[in-house]
Amino acid sequence: MRNSSFTGPAAPKDPNEKRSGFFILYDTIIEASPRQDGKFTEEIYLEGRLSEKAKFSGGVEDEEILALLSSCNGFRQLVHSMGITVNLHDDSNRSDVFFSLENWGKTSKYESGTRIRIPCETDGSEKVVVLADIEWSADDDVPGKFAFEFDQAGALATVSIRLYLNDGYDVPEKEVEPPVEFGTDAYRGMIAKSLLNRGNTKRLKAAMEKARRGEDVTIAYIGGSITQGAGAKPIHTECYAFKAYERFKRMYGEVGADGNHIHLIKAGVGGTPSELGMIRYDRDILRDGASEPDIVIVEFAVNDAGDETKGNCYESLVLKALNAANAPVVILLFSVFVNDWNLQDRLSPVGWHYDLPMVSVKDAVVDQFKLTKQEGNVVSKRQFFYDIYHPTNVGHTVMADCLAYLFEETDRSVEDAEDIVTDKLPVIGNDFVDVRLLDRSSYEGVASVEAGGFDQSDIDLHFVEMDSNPFGTPQFPHNWMHSAESGESSFRMTINSKRLLLVFKDSGSPDFGSAEVLVDGQLVVTADPHAINWTHCNAVILYNEQETREHIVEIRMASGQEDKRFTILGFGYVK
Known part of the structure; x- marks a missing residue:
């Protein structure tokens, strides 16, 4: 990758130079997170997303301008300069902050493009970077990512990035919205629209009464990023998970107590569907039998597009939670993307079928997104979304308030005399209710394993912030990894089961290669760790049969990939 130094002016943009422009980030709060290279950064990935950022942050609707943002050549044709502002939140600790832009390359995606790194003022003054002052690589392909680098973990700052356009291009100026007015009648009306179904009240009211009595109550969340x-x-x-948990503590904790009898389990893993969530459930929610949550909130409405079963895994996960001996309430939460999309229509029939509480963030916010402030808009997309997938602090607050509204409505309601019925035909499917995790730490007594060339352990894993922890926890640390030095022998497992899923590691590293997965001698899938191309967990079904029988699973590196790495994170099996 070409490291190009910035040679342009360090002063703010000349106020006499009138250029049209739009924001890619606007008053966005960022946080320095520790990375494996020892740096503390906030990274904003751009590949395939820059035009969406221009739409919701900058209000850009011009299709020609949006199309130019899809390539480095188009970006430089369109953009004259970038204006960057950084305002550190802690005035007493003014650390150094650097802004960087990385372009992915054509020849070698992460190595042959351009990288610029620029020191920034931290008092909110604008730093202007003129593109013509930068030496760009001829191999630049697409804008890859922005990053803000700090000298300490946990540093918070509010940042904006504005693109100023070359002559001949013009966009309408987007008005700055007033702050969201939480607690107004209009806000409460928006939140009330989120209640898709109050559902059977028996289980949720029981959890509330336990909390009021000072008994231990656990609220658990499982979902995606x-x-x-x-x-x-x-x-x-x-x-939103921590905020809604705090709201529940304040609303229903024992009077005069400190709320320590109400506990939080948070188990969201970015980029993963319920197909993986159901495998993780015993480990991450039940904590292998150490926990019995009273309330389980399931949030996969924007993650399950990749679910091979189109809802069977989701309903299996819901039933797995509902059928616990302590009879927890399961709440279905439907989040939403910036393009107003989710899978509520596919997944909500599960909630209607078992009369479960359902909360739709989509129903609350999407219609009012289309309104002006004069017409009744409460929160704009730019205020709600951090990027095209994830909410800002404001958006997370809205989500927590939607859950709190369900709590309030249930508390005001009469308790249902009878509990829900789960012992009936599923609406989509229940094939995986009894799925369990098998990995290097748990396979004995379940399967016979010969690791072969997959005898190493991968420690470069997907890290996620669990519960109320600010630090990441490695996902699937008890794995089997093949490396360049491992040799060509296959991983072999003999297991008696009727259903089996493989969990493997995705990676953006060129050191990783594909592996062939055979069941009883037949190739069933070639697992490609670069299909998603960033470090996280991927689940795929190897077989789904009606009867339990012995199967031999073989995993070997694909032809020509024998000198590459591949990590088997684990398996999900149904006996």
Whole structure:
């Protein structure tokens, strides 16, 4: 990658130079997170997303301008300069902050493009970077990412990035919205629209009464990156899960107590669907039998597009939670993307079928997104979304308030005399209710394993912030990894089961290669760790049969990939 120094002016933009422009980030709160290279950064990925940022942050609707943002050549044709502002939140600790832009390359995606790194003022003054002053690589392909680098973890700042356009291009000036007025009648009316179904009240009211009596109550969340807290700064206290948990403590904790009898379990893993969530459930929610949550909130409405079963895994996960001996209430939460999309229509029939509480963030916010402030808009997309997928602190607050509204409505309601019925035909499917995790720490007594060339352990894993922790926890640390030095022998597992899923590691590293997965000698899938191309967990079904029988699973590096790495994170099996 070409490291190009910035040679342009360090002064603010000349006020006499009138150029049209728009924001890519506007008054966005960022947080310095520790990375494996020892740096503390906030990274904003741009590949395929820059035009969406221009739409919701900058209000850009011109299709020609949006199209130019898809490539480096188009970006430089359109953009004259970038204006960057950084305002550190802690005035007493003015650390150094650097802004960087990385372009992905054509020849070698992460190595042959341009990288610029620029020192920034931290008092909110604008730093202007003129593109013509930068030496760009001829191999630049697409804008890859922005990053803000700090000298300490946990530093918070509010940043904006504005693109000033070359002559001949013009966009309408987007008005700055007034702050969201929480607590107004209009805000409360918006929140009330989120109550898709109050559902059977028996289980949720029982949890509330336990809390009022001072008994231990556990609220658990399972989902994707929004449940992990993506977009919230700081992630562990500004995420919707922590905020809704705090609201429940204040509303229903024992009077005069400190609320320590109400506990939080947060198990969101970015980029993963219920297909992986159901495998993680025993480990991450039940904590392998150590926890019995009273309330379980399931949030996969924007993650399950990749669910191979189109809802069977989701309903299986819901039933897995509902059928616990302590009879927890399961709340279905439907979040939303900036393009107004989610899978509520596919997944809500599960909630209607079992009469579960359902909360739709989509129903609350999407219609009012289309209104002006004069017409009744309460929160804009720019205020709600941190990026095209994840909420800002404001968005996470809206989500928490939607859950709190369900709590309030249930508390005001009469308790249902009869509990829900789960012992009936599923609406989509229940094939995976009894799925369990198998990994290097748990396979004995379940399967026979010969690791072969997959005898190493991968420690470069997907890290996520669990519970109320500000630090990441590695996902699937008890794994099997093949490396260049491992040799060509296959991983072999013999197991008696009727259903089996493989969990493997995705990676953006060129050191990783594809592996072939055979079941009983037949190739069933070639697992490509670069299909998603960033470090996280991927689940795929190997077989789904009606009867239990013995199967032999073989995993070997694909032809020509024998000198590459591949990590088997684990398996999900149904006996």
